[in-house]
Every structure is written in C-alpha cells, then in structure tokens.
Amino acid sequence: MEYIEVTSKPPEDSKPITLVIGKFDGVHRGHVMLLQKALDYRDGMLAVMSFTDHPNWILRNDIEYKRSLTPLMQKIALMQNLGAERFYNIQFTPKYAQIPARDFVIHYLSRLNIKRLVVGDGFHLGKGRESDTNDLIGYCKEINVAVSVIPLLKDNEEKISSTTIRSHIKEGRIEAAGKLLGRHYVVAGEVIHGNALGRELGFPTINLGHGAEQYVPPKAGVYAGSAEICHSPNESEHRHALISAGYRPTVDGGNYLIEANLLDFSGDVYGKKVNLSFYSYLREELKFNNLEELVKQMKLDELQARAYFQMHHTKQAIIASSKFIG
Template sequence: MEIMYVNGTPARDDKPLVLVIGKLDGIHKGHQALLNAAAKQKGPEESLAVWTFKQHPLWVLKEDIRFKGSLLPEKEQMEVLEQFGVERVYQVDFTKDYAAISAETFIMEHLSQLNIKRIVVGEDFRFGAGRESGTDDLIDLCSNLNIAVTVVPVIKENGRKISSTKIREWIADGKMESVQAVLGKPYSITGTVVHGEALGRKLGFPTINMGGIEEYVTPKPGLYLGSAEIHHSPDHKEYWNVLINAGFSPTVGGRVYRLEAYLIDFSGDLYDKMVSIHFLRFLRDEIKFDNLDLLVAQMNEDKAEAKLILE
C-alpha cells in the first residue's frame, strides 16, 4: 500500500482511482461500510484509495482536548485500511489554512489533480470552509469533472448513528461494550512494556507498565477486564486474560495517568515486548485506599470476580 503525504495541493497523478473521503477515525462500522461500498464499485483497472487527515479537524480548529488522541494511530490505521483492500492513502496535513479552502477549490483544484473515477462518502459528509457544502454540492461539482459519486446511507447501531465522537465519549465513560459493538472489535491500545516501580510484584500482583500510549484516546480511570496480545513476532502472538488498571494510582500518590495490566496466572518477563491491551468490560472506579493491605484485599476480590466472569 502506498501512503501519499499531502501538504497543500496533491501532485498530479493519472492512476485511476475509486476514492473514499473521510477522517475514518477508528474505522468503525460506518467507515467499513464506505470501504466495502467502494471496493464493490471499483473497476478491474482502478485502485481503491482513501483521502484522510493526519490530525483530527476538531483538535486543529478548536483545540478540543477530546480529539487530541487517536482511536487508531496512523500505523495501525494503515494496517487496517490495507486489510480492506486499500491500495493508496492520501494522508493530508490538516491545518487552519487547509480548513479555509472552499468546497469548489477542494474539488476543482485539489482533487482534479487525481484521476478519480468515483468518490464514495457518507450521507452526512460535509466539506469546504466552515463545512459549507454537503453531498448535493459534491455531486454538482464532480459532474464538471465526470466523476461519479456514491453516497452511502448512515449506519446505525440500536437506532443511533455511529460516530467517532460518540465512541470517544464512551471510552471516556468506560462503556467498552458499546465501543466494541460499533468498532466491531474491542478498543485496544498497543505499547511497549517499560520498567515501573515494581510495586505490583511486591504485592503479589506483578503488572506490565505500558509505554508509548500517548497517541491514544485514554479510557476512564478504573479497573477493566480485558485481554493482552503479546507480539513475539509477526507470526507468533500469545494471548492472556488481564485485569487492566487505567489511571493515577491514588493509593500510592500517583499523579500521572498510566496503563498497567495484570496477566492472570502468567509468569515471565515481558520488558521491551510490544503488547496490545484489549478492553472488554469496566469493573469498578479507581479507589484510594488507606493502606496497601486494603489494596491487596481488593485486588484479590477483583481477580476472583474476573475469573467468575471468564468462566
């Protein structure tokens, strides 16, 4: 898969494309519907392509902290897009100047540089400065360039429109079952195991400390039931049930948000290993205990509850 980084107007290219346009934040079921529709309409000589943004527009334009992190960082997003048959991705550097481009300029001066045969968007698609234009405008403008347009109906789950904004809210509220329902898989964070203070080991509950998680949308502080995917190599992965502690460790005076996981019944050294943590269920809020004995007692209760659920 080719990744084309776009800063301003894209370079001219004659490769025939069917182009999906959207942030594709998290590649939820709604985004999957766009990709599947585009793949079905792609001709034998055409390539499936995606036009997306490196930064979330609401973070760039409003500095809304809810949109600083990613549901799916770039590397993982590219891997998932490739699984859907995408052959080329236009990764746009979204800036305030780029956001000020009119809808007509975007189509007639930017997308006209590419050999687009068909554009695929959702019915709620908006584009141009201040989100000035919708799908009817897109169809009118593209007709001037002989580009066909497919508008895919909004996908709903339990009568509610699927949206990345709602997914972010659910993660912030610890509603991981709802997140999984619309992503089609559990919400996951991948990082490298780093050295911590080894307090868990001293208490009889050795945990792995996840490093390199700053890009992600952070879950609500608390304890979760989940699974760990240990990446020994591309062809060798190992899976364990885990208790995940997300938050600040208030019992020991923690001030920095951290992600730790206790692999149930696991024994071994995972330092420097890449591990993916999959969130399945929120169990309880983070608690500040008066002493470590109370913390250990609660951890034993948590482990027993987890085993009951898993059974």
Template sequence: MKTIEVTDLPPVNDRSTVLVIGKFDGLHLGHQQLLQEARAVCGKDEEISVFGFSEHPLWILKGDKDYQKTLSSFQDRRDLLEQAGVDRYYHVYFTKEYAQITPEQFVLEHLGQLTISHIIVGEGFKFGKGRNAGTDGLIELAGRHGIQVTVLPHVTFNSEKVSSTKIRSLVAGGQMEAAQGLLGRPFEITGIVEKGEALGRQLGFPTLNLGEIDEYVQPSPGVYLGVVEVHHDRANAHYYSLISAGYRPTVSGKSFKVEAYLLDFSGDLYGKTVTVKYLRFMRGEENFDGLDALIDQMKQDEKDARAILGLDHTV
C-alpha cells in the first residue's frame, strides 16, 4: 500500500480509484463495512483508496480533550488498511486552515486531483467549512464529474450505532469485551519496550514497560488479562499476559504507565516493538498496604488468569 501525506492538494493520480472517506480512528466495524463495499464495487483495473484525516475535528477546532487521544496510531491505521486491501492511503493533516476549505473546493479541487469512479461514505458524513455540507451535497458536487456516490447506513451493535466515540468511552471505562465487539478485534496499543525501575523483577513478576504510547486512549486504571505480541523480523510471538495500566500508587507512581507480565516467558525484550491487546478487565487499581500485600495480590491475579485461560501451570 502506498501512503501519501496530504497537507494541501493531493498529488495528481490518473489511475481510476474507488475512494472511501472518513476518520478511520480504530478501524471499527463501521469502517470495515465501508471497505467491504469498496472491494465489492472496485473494478478489475481499479485501485481502492482511503482519504483519512489525521486528527479529530472536535480536538483541532474546539480543543475537546475527549478527542485528543486516539484508538489507533498512524502506523496502526496504515497496517490495518493495508490488511484490508487498500492500495492508497491519503493521510490528510486536518488543521484549522484545512477546515476552512469549502465543500466545493474539497470535492472539485482536492478530490478533483484524483481519478475517482466511485466515492463511499457513511451516513452522517459532513465536510467543508463549518461541516455545512452532508451526503446530499457530496452527491450533487460529485455528480458534476460523473462520480457515483454510495452512502452506507450506520452499522449497529445491539441497535446502537458503532462509533469511535462510543469505543473510546468503553476503553476509558475498562469495558474491553464490549470494545472488542465494536472493533471486531481487541483494543490494542503498540509501543517500544523501555527500561523501567525493575521493581517487578524484584517482586518476582518481571514486567515489560511500554513506551511511546501517549497518543492512545487511556484505559481505566487496573489489571487486565490480555495478549502481548512481540514483533520479530519474521514470525511474531504471542504470550498471554497480565497488563497493569495506571499510576502504581503502592510505589508512589505519578504518571500513567502500561506494564505487562508475560506468562511463561523469560528473556530480555528491551527495544523491541510489542503490541498489547486488552481482553478482559480483572480488577481496579489499588493502593496496597506495603509490597507484601501487593505480591500476594499479584500471585492471586496470575492464579485467576491461568484459571480463566485453562493453563494448568500453578503459581
């Protein structure tokens, strides 16, 4: 897949393409439906392209901190789109200046740089200055160039619209099973293993400390059952894990950290890229009365995790 960084007009592309437009944060079931439709209408000699925006408009334009964090990093989105069969990803930097583009400029000038046979958007799509144009405006403007527009209805889950906003709320509340239902896969974050204080190793539970994850939505502080995928040049390795996400009050922690204890693993992963996948909330973060109480709880956490997973090794 080719990735094109867009800060103004995208580069001219003469090859016919089916274009899907959206924010694509999380690449949830709704986004997947758009891509499925693109594959269905794409001609034999055509490409599938995605026009995706870098930041949420409510964060850029209104400073709404609920939309500052993301469900998926740029690299996450790139990887997921490539897996979905997308040929070109136009990564559009959404800024206050870009938000001043009129609906006519967006369709006739910006999208006019591409050779589009078909545009696919979701119900409720808004665009242009002040987000004043909707799907009817898109159909009218695209029609001037003979471009067909398909507007897909919202994908629902238990009669509720699937949205990135809803998934953010679920993740922030620690409701990982529900988030997985809307995402179609576990909520996950990818970062680099960095050196920590080695306290886990001293306590008998060596953990990896995940760095470079500040852009992700923070889950409710607590302990989770999950999977850690260790990225290698060839086949990646996967391990069931206990994930601690929070502030570590028992050891006077101040900042939000994500640490993972890999079951049945020994070794050094410093500097490795890993993906932490949250499966299930186990318990909330606690301020224990000393390290002995913390160790006892960690042993119980592992025992509970192994029982859930059906692993016969006992602590």
C-alpha cells in the first residue's frame, strides 16, 4: 500500500481515486461495509484518509482516547486487506482542527483527482464539526466531486460504533466487542523479559511490552485467547493462550501488564512481535493469600480455557482470527 503522511495539504496528484474519509478507530464491521461500498463505486484506485490520533484526545485531552482499538500500523494492514491501495495519514493537531469544512474541500481535497468521495452517515467535517454530509455534498459540487453517503450498519437496531466497542473491551465484554468488530480483539506488542515467576510456578508466560501500550486495555482478568508469534515478516506460528491482563495483586505487580501462557508451546520468543487475540473473559483478577492458591486457580483457568477451545475453535479458526494483522 502507498502511504502518504499529511502535515498540511496533501500533495497534488492527478491519479484518479475513490476516497474514503473517517477515523476508522477499530476498523469494525461498519467500516468494513464502508470500504466494500467504496470498492463497488471505485473509479481509479481506492484511497483512505484518516488521522494519527483520535480528535477527542487531541482537542479535549480525553485520556480514554489516547489509546486506540487499532493503532496506525494495524489500521493500515486491515485497510490493505480490505482493498485500499493508498493511505493518507493526517497529522491531526489543534491547528488542523481549525480548518473550516469548505476550505478543506476547496483548498485541500481539490488537490487530488477524486472521482468519488465516500463517507458514512453522520460524518461531520471542519472546525467544531460544523458541517454535515449535506454541507459536504454542496461543497464537493464546487469541485465536481460526487459524494456517496453510506447508511450506518446496525446490530440489533443499534449502530455499530467504536465508542460501544471500547466500552465492551473495558468492561470485559470481549465477545460482544468481537461481534461488532467482526473479528477477535487483538493487542500486539514485543515480548519483553519479566521476573520469570510464571516459569517458577509451572506456568511460563510471555509479557507484552513495546506496542501494547497503544491499545485500549482490556478489563483486568483472565481470558481464553490465541497468540500469533511473528518469527519473520512471512512466517508466523499460532497457539492457544491463557491470557492475563491487569495488576497481578497476589505478587504486588503494580503496573497494568498483559501476559500470556502459550499452551503446548516451548521456545524462545523474547524480542519477537506477538499478536494476542482475546476470545472470552473467564474471570476477574483476584488476590490470593499465597502462591499455592494462585497456582491452583491457574490450573483451573487452563482447564476452563481448554474446554472453551474444544467447544468453539479449531486451529483454522485461530489462523482466521488474526488474518488481518500485519
């Protein structure tokens, strides 16, 4: 995919494109439908225009939006798998947010050879979200660009939104989040060294480090899931996993950490990228009186996770769950 960083106006380009604009936080089922509709309309290459950071973080300093459902590189990988050929990444800043909607269309989008602009219903543009899709259609007529507004996808009569998915993840409703995403929720990171306590207890774990801090953190607790171990850009290995997210109160862990016990696996994965897919929330994080009680519970957790895998998943399902992750 062609990647273009945009700090001001996009570079002039005469190549015909169909352009889709949005935040695309999560690249959920609604976003997938938007891209699919754009492919139906496509005239020229399919391009996507999105933002580095969520506007709620940049403009309101809302800490809830500092982290993403799909950080940039994952978003790009998902978009590419959905057929996008070019990705405009706008460096969204308070200054950029002051651009009036009409100016953005007339002086920014006009630099591109847009044959059709595709947005979702409810899309707003410009300073203070001043303009809706009707305004957008009017402004685009001035530069001879057709606009298609796609109705929002609903699930049980409720629109599918990134805000709802974030809420599900933070409250441990991981299966509900996966239903709206259209895939399991994934947190990716580089494996770092820990204190090796899990190995001493008979449950060796991998600890996710660099990269994992970019994601919306799942509720503290224990999950059934899977791990994609990236050995090289073209080679990966998949394993069922018992995932623990949280603060490790029994051992006074302190900071939030995501770690995973890879079932039926032995090997050195330090320094490698791992994509952890969250399937099902098994239980809340608990503080035990001693390590013996912790080990006893971990054995029960593993039995519960294996029963879940036997009932719900095959190896093929594991591979399919992470097929979009780059």
